[in-house]
Amino acid sequence: MKKQQSPNKAREILWLALAFLSFLTAIHKTYYHDFRSSIQFWIFIFIALGIYYLRRRLRQKEDNKTK
Numbered sequence: 798m799k800k801q802q803s804p805n806k807a808r809e810i811l812w813l814a815l816a817f818l819s820f821l822t823a824i825h826k827t828y829y830h831d832f833r834s835s836i837q838f839w840i841f842i843f844i845a846l847g848i849y850y851l852r853r854r855l856r857q858k859e860d861n862k863t864k
Contacts, residue, residue: 805856823842
């Protein structure tokens, strides 16, 4: 039987999607305005990618323990 995907994997995808959308918004805002008005989006990209990376590592450790 196929193992069900955990909710943690869905949360990882959510953080990755938020980072991607923030990247698109940051590019748009930087292009049409200036960098100073888009700095919060650039910062959020790194925060979202960091959380994605941490959640992924924790999920992989959890998966290894259950095997």
